[in-house]
Amino acid sequence: MPSQSTRREADTSSPASTTSTTTDERFEQARGNGAAAADLSTSPENGLDGALGMAAGTPAKLHVYVDLEAQEISMWNPREAKKNLERGAVGHTWIALEYPDVSQIPDTVHPKHAGYLRQGGKYADSMGFWPGDEGYSTNPLNSYVSGRVKQPDTSHQGREKASQSYDLTHEEVGKVIDYAESKRGAKYSVYGYNCTSFAKESVEAAGKSAPSMSTLGIAMPNAAYEGIKKQQANGTEGTMVDDLDGLDFDALYEERYGNTAGQNPDADPTTQQREDAGHVKRT
């Protein structure tokens, strides 16, 4: 569930409440004391943020983004799934960490992420899991190929068809980063461990509940889209869903990968264009 509040009543015994320590010092202490991490919100200097509605104990956000390249990749429809898997029209699921107030970024943040986070914005520290240079294998019995965490992962940026955002504490940011770093050398399988698996497990690493992102045990962007759509229908905050109305996925594929790639921008509209046309709903 996004936007889970981790704010607690003041705990005067917590190192976090010691006003003589810096935020960074308290972050370091919090990293070694999970219970204290949430208590960062109780510090006097964070009071204004809380009053302004920015959950001071959760100064960061984790965004999950989903882009689609096929109307359907369902294991219940093997022919359609086969067609899209074989031509590489699988879409993409990726994540981004963000500190809306970049001054809240602790100096202790992982050095491979600090620069991206300081750029700010909802795509600040974007990461996604991709197959290596050989591309993925569709052979279910031999599907694992080399993989890599792409950072920044901007390839599908601004083309997302769904997203879900979560408020994070510093500690939870650290957990997502630790998880992502642990996957830099992981193997990629379009069936077993793919971009959507990486995104879902990143959410779970933060201790959050991810939407359903798989069908028959196989994680896929289309399933993630449906999962976020259900979350939105259930009233979950922090979601964005494009209704997909009027999108021609074959034309989109041709625009991205075909003989006339790059020549028909209308076939691959931006999320902003879709929103302007009334196709996007946010909660």
Add this chain to the structure above:
Amino acid sequence: MRWAALWLLCSLSAGCTGSDAPGGTEARSPAPAEGGSSSTPSKSPATAGEAGEPGSEPVGVHCTGSVLTARESPPNKRFPDRGGHWILEVQVEEWDAADESAAPSTPLRLIVPREVVESLVPRPVEGERYDVVAKLVAGKPDTATADALTRL
């Protein structure tokens, strides 16, 4: 996950019509074009449009201008040689076309193939000025494919 793989193997085999059956030697053949009638590999954007209409020759242009928007296109996850290009909107400042045609009245849509992008450090940046050597896409006077890009 093993059961899912086995299920998928059976499902895809049932839907399989050609030699790319899972479980065998995987031929990384290009996917058929829509309609399923062709197995010709897609051309990379580097050459897209150069052939253009029958009998037409690509028109070379040399121009300078500032980048209004820059968009990356994703690489294909199964065929990494497809996609991965950038698309820039360039406000043309100076224009020299081999056929002496005038500069487009609207911003030039510049398709930058991946190999050209990769030679750029940093990647294309909105607001920056570039010197561009390109070929106009046949029939599209406002669209060109970049051969070289130099940040000014």
